[in-house]
Every structure is written in structure tokens, then in C-alpha cells.
Amino acid sequence: MIKSTDRIEIRIGSALEYLDLVQTLTDCITDFMGFDEDTAHWIGMSVRESVTNAIQHGNKLDQSKRVDIRFEVAPDQLDISVRDQGTGFQVERLPNPLDAENLLKPSGRGIFYIRSFMDEVEFIPHVEGGMEVHMVKKVSSNQAVKETEI
Amino acid sequence: MKIDTRSVGDISVLDCSGKITLGEGTMAIRNTVREVLKNGGKKIVLNLADVNYIDSSGIGELVSSYTTVTNQGGHLKLLNLTKKIQELLAITKLLTVFQVYDTEKSAIESF
Numbered sequence: 001m002i003k004s005t006d007r008i009e010i011r012i013g014s015a016l017e018y019l020d021l022v023q024t025l026t027d028c029i030t031d032f033m034g035f036d037e038d039t040a041h042w043i044g045m046s047v048r049e050s051v052t053n054a055i056q057h058g059n060k061l062d063q064s065k066r067v068d069i070r071f072e073v074a075p076d077q078l079d080i081s082v083r084d085q086g087t088g089f090q091v092e093r094l095p096n097p098l099d100a101e102n103l104l105k106p107s108g109r110g111i112f113y114i115r116s117f118m119d120e121v122e123f124i125p126h127v128e129g130g131m132e133v134h135m136v137k138k139v140s141s142n143q144a145v146k147e148t149e150i
Numbered sequence: 151m152k153i154d155t156r157s158v159g160d161i162s163v164l165d166c167s168g169k170i171t172l173g174e175g176t177m178a179i180r181n182t183v184r185e186v187l188k189n190g191g192k193k194i195v196l197n198l199a200d201v202n203y204i205d206s207s208g209i210g211e212l213v214s215s216y217t218t219v220t221n222q223g224g225h226l227k228l229l230n231l232t233k234k235i236q237e238l239l240a241i242t243k244l245l246t247v248f249q250v251y252d253t254e255k256s257a258i259e260s261f
Contacts, residue, residue, distance in 0.1 A: 016172060019171070052207070098242065098243050109209060
């Protein structure tokens with residue numbers, strides 16, 4: 001069983017080529033925590049969407065800007081933060097992809113998916129600048145948790 | 151991401167495999183669909199049976215391909231959705247947009 005909270009942090013450049021690396025790390029962490037396959041998939045997708053947004057919309061693919069990704073692994077939940085160095089945005093102003101006029105738009109679903117698959121999602125302007133997406137996935141009580149010793 | 155295009159009568163079946171994610175995956179779908187349209191094809195079936203991963207950009211590319219084909223007087227239909235693609239389309243109400251089939255026979259016969 002996981003008995004303490006540990007932090008895993010990585011910093012990447014604003015290049016989409018890093019997405020697979022981040023995804024692989026996320027998959028390793030969710031596997032380590034014993035999330036079932038479907039839940040792990042949706043966590044991985046949520047992280048991928050957040051990092052894509054940070055690179056593309058936050059940092060606008062500016063190679064001089066970084067994206068910080070932090071995983072806090074606890075016995076009862078996985079806490080993930082993705083922070084860019086952009087100018088931020090007002091999440092409440094984002095169009096609803098379910099509205100009839102947006103249904104056939106090619107983009108604008110990423111944050112909707114993140115909110116659908118994670119238990120808690122917050123968008124917080126960071127005190128040192130940039131936007132931080134904070135996501136939590138709880139380890140459900142009926143889930144087979146690996147007998148992993150830290 | 152790999153796409154094999156084959157013809158069944160006047161219908162183009164695009165067998166997609168691998169990941170449809172931002173970049174290479176979405177470009178492959180876009181370019182292949184455009185190529186079919188350029189060659190006069192108006193009836194397209196996207197077979198997604200072997201797509202093991204899709205992100206929101208991939209879903210967006212399916213929508214974009216659908217509108218491109220429809221705007222040119224054609225029809226684009228989806229075949230063999232994986233459970234995860236089906237879920238992503240369902241929660242964004244896109245199952246109400248696409249015509250989806252479980253067998254190639256039923257997809258072909260729908261045109």
C-alpha cells in the first residue's frame with residue numbers, strides 16, 4: 001500500500017514532441033497506484049489535454065517557455081498540476097462544446113473532457129505568472145489497489 | 151498512425167490504425183480524406199477498429215473531416231468505434247452527428 005505522499009515533478013519545453021513522454025510517465029504513475037485500465041486511460045488523456053493546452057494555447061509554442069507538471073501521489077488520490085508561462089485565460093468564457101452552435105467546431109473539447117474524467121478540476125492563475133490546471137483523481141474504495149510498498 | 155485506403159464499389163474505406171492525436175495522426179486523417187475528395191470520392195467510411203488512442207484533437211479531426219466531406223456533397227460514416235471513442239463521442243453529443251456502424255456490410259449498404 002502507498003503510505004505517504006510523494007511528489008514527482010518534471011519540466012518540459014514548449015514542444016508537442018514531449019507529449020508522449022508525459023503520457024508515458026502518467027501511465028507509469030497510474031499503474032503504480034493501481035488505477036484500473038479505463039480510469040488510468042482517462043487520467044492519461046486528461047494530463048495529455050492539459051499539457052497540450054499549456055504548450056499550444058498557454059505558451060503559444062514559444063520554445064523559451066516551460067511547462068511544469070507535478071504529480072502528488074497519495075494513498076487516497078492522485079493530485080496533478082500543469083502550469084504554463086502564458087498570460088492565462090478566463091475559463092468561464094470558454095464556449096460550451098455541447099451547445100448546438102459549437103457541436104461541429106473542430107476544437108474546444110479538451111477542457112470538457114478533463115472535467116468529465118477527473119474528480120476535481122481547477123484553473124488557477126499562478127502567483128508567479130502563468131496558468132495552473134489542478135486536477136484530482138481519487139482512488140475509489142472498490143478499486144484494487146496494488147500492494148506496493150514505498 | 152497508419153491509414154490503408156481501399157475501394158468497395160464507389161465507396162472508399164479508410165482502415166485507420168494507431169493513434170489519432172494532435173500532429174501526425176490528425177494530419178494523416180485530413181490528408182487522406184482530402185485525397186479521396188480530390189479523386190472524386192464522395193462516399194467515405196472511416197474504419198476505426200484498430201485506433202488504440204485518440205485525443206480531443208483527433209475527435210476534432212473526425213468532426214472536421216465530416217464537415218469537409220458534407221460541404222462537398224459527400225457522406226462520411228464511422229465504422230467499428232472502440233469503446234473509448236464511443237464514450238468520447240457520446241459525452242460531447244457527437245453520436246447524434248455521425249452515422250455509426252458496427253459492421254462493414256451495414257456501413258456499405260447504408261449509402
